[in-house]
Amino acid sequence: MTKKPQPNQPLVTHIYTADPSAHVFEGKLYIYPSHDLDIEMESNDNGDQYAMEDYHILSLDDFHSPVVDHGEALHMKDVPWVKQQMWAPDAAYKNNKYYLYFPARDKDDIFRIGVATSDNPAGPFTPEENYIPGSFSIDPAVLVDEDDKAYMYFGGLWGGQLEKWQTGTFKADAEGPAENSPALGPYVAELSDDMLTFIEGPKEISIVDEDGNPIVAGDEDRRFFEGAWMHKYNGKYYLSYSTGSTHKIVYAVGDSPTGPFTYKGVILRPVIGWTTHHSIVEFQGKWYLFYHDCSLSDGINHKRSVKYTEIQYNADGTIQTIDPYQD
Ligand code: FUB
Numbered sequence: 001m002t003k004k005p006q007p008n009q010p011l012v013t014h015i016y017t018a019d020p021s022a023h024v025f026e027g028k029l030y031i032y033p034s035h036d037l038d039i040e041m042e043s044n045d046n047g048d049q050y051a052m053e054d055y056h057i058l059s060l061d062d063f064h065s066p067v068v069d070h071g072e073a074l075h076m077k078d079v080p081w082v083k084q085q086m087w088a089p090d091a092a093y094k095n096n097k098y099y100l101y102f103p104a105r106d107k108d109d110i111f112r113i114g115v116a117t118s119d120n121p122a123g124p125f126t127p128e129e130n131y132i133p134g135s136f137s138i139d140p141a142v143l144v145d146e147d148d149k150a151y152m153y154f155g156g157l158w159g160g161q162l163e164k165w166q167t168g169t170f171k172a173d174a175e176g177p178a179e180n181s182p183a184l185g186p187y188v189a190e191l192s193d194d195m196l197t198f199i200e201g202p203k204e205i206s207i208v209d210e211d212g213n214p215i216v217a218g219d220e221d222r223r224f225f226e227g228a229w230m231h232k233y234n235g236k237y238y239l240s241y242s243t244g245s246t247h248k249i250v251y252a253v254g255d256s257p258t259g260p261f262t263y264k265g266v267i268l269r270p271v272i273g274w275t276t277h278h279s280i281v282e283f284q285g286k287w288y289l290f291y292h293d294c295s296l297s298d299g300i301n302h303k304r305s306v307k308y309t310e311i312q313y314n315a316d317g318t319i320q321t322i323d324p325y326q327d
Contacts, residue, residue, distance in 0.1 A: 004066055008324060010296050010305035011058060011067050018304035019088030019227070020290035021141065022281040025098070025121040029283050031058040031290060032091045032100065033306050041302060043274065047159025049302040052086045053077075055102065057122045058306070062284065073123030074100060074116050081114065081130050083107050088227065088277060091121070092142040092195065094150060099195045100125045101152065103138040103160075110170055111161050113140050113154060115196055134189070134198050136170070137162045141279075142191070143230040143257060150191040151257050152198070153205070156226030157184065157244060168201075179218030183207070186228040186241065188258050205239070206260040207252050215263060220246045222263050227277040230257065233287075234317055240267055242276050249278050249291065251319060266321045267311070274301045280311065287311045293324065 005011055011020075016036035023030050035056050041049040054075040059068045076082045082104040089102040100116045100123065113135035116125035138160040144150045155162045162184050163176040176184060189202040207215050207224060215222050225244025230237060239261045240251040247270035252261035268278060273294030281288055290308045297303030312320045 005060060005063055005308065007309045008307055010307060012069060013296060013305070014069070015056060016297065016303045017056070017058070017306040018275070018292040019139075019277040020279055020292060020306040020308075021088070021090040021229075022279045022283075022288065022290045022308075023091055023093075023121075024281060024283055025091075025093055028121075029060045029062075029281070030091065030121045031060075031306060032089050033058065033292075034086070034088050034304075036302055036304050038303060043301045045158050047085075050085060050087060050159070051302075053084075054086060055089055055100070055123075055125075059122060070122035073118075074102070074125045074127065076104060079104070079114060079116075079127040081106050081112070083109065085111075087111075088139045090141045090279075092144050092150060093121070094144055094148070094195055095193075097195075098123075098125075099142070101140040101142055103140060103154070106131060110136070111138050112136060113138075113152070128196060132197060134201055136165050136202075137187070139227050139277075141229045143232075145232075145257055149257075150195060151230070152189050152191055152202075153186050153228040153230050153239070154189075154202070155184070155186040155224070155228065157224075160226050177217040180216050182214035183217040183219065183223035185259075186224050186239070203258065205258065207239070207263060208260055209263055212262075220244075221248065222250060227275075229279050231280045231282075233313065236317060237261070238280070238319075240278065240280060242278075244275075247271070247274070247276050249276055249289075253317070264318055267319050268322050268324060271324050272299055273304060275304070287313070289322065291324070 017033040112131035116127040187202040189198040227242035249268035271293035
């Protein structure tokens, strides 16, 4: 048990946490974060410093109650296909079960996405023997839509290996598109009814500007980098994501869960630390952004802390930009 949460402050301080995926299950707020290790490592563009091994799930009855750390919910030693690096997870509920989706490197050092199940939103979770067939790259985020269809969004550049999948198979030396070519989008795949496989091969999502032109790879202020999240507001689909090298959380809006999505603006300005990664959730009638930064570790990139703040929509459905260090 830990302290009561405060906006824009670390949710917990006894462990480092990152990449929060927040959901309301059984009337409580559950947060599925990465569990950053308290180890000394140099940062590199491949993300080797993110050497995480397990997941701890956090929950809150409300924002006046202490945050609960439910302990280890899944460890990589219990997942037969995983070699290393349990990165940003997400969770979903369907069929009276909870599903934990997580990326990790397989024995060939290729990022894949696995799934584990539980009867309890806080776990422990039992992993499937192998990763989801046809899965690749990182940062799964799952939307169970109002018609009960479920979609997984995923992908991430650089250490997340998305560039290497442009031909449909893994090419270790593949580079990203030229600066003036359409940027790589995140991928979406509809999940099977049992939530354990993809119904068909993942499809790349198109993100366009206000004139309908694809956002290009050189447009680092707007192009997708990693950390996709999908939420619905007033019947519209909001795809939000990190711009990576320019350190923003931005969003694009569409009429269908598979896009296309039109770029709209910035949700969160850069935080302390290289990565930025978030989720958006409605809880008890208000909307919240969960995000992370490296303030607790004085800026060490791989020692991050989950925080939250409220978000506000304008009447036209756009989201007001948040400065993480201004109350
Ligand atoms: O936590 C490891 C990686 O850092 C995540 O997968 C990315 O989204 C970034 O936050």
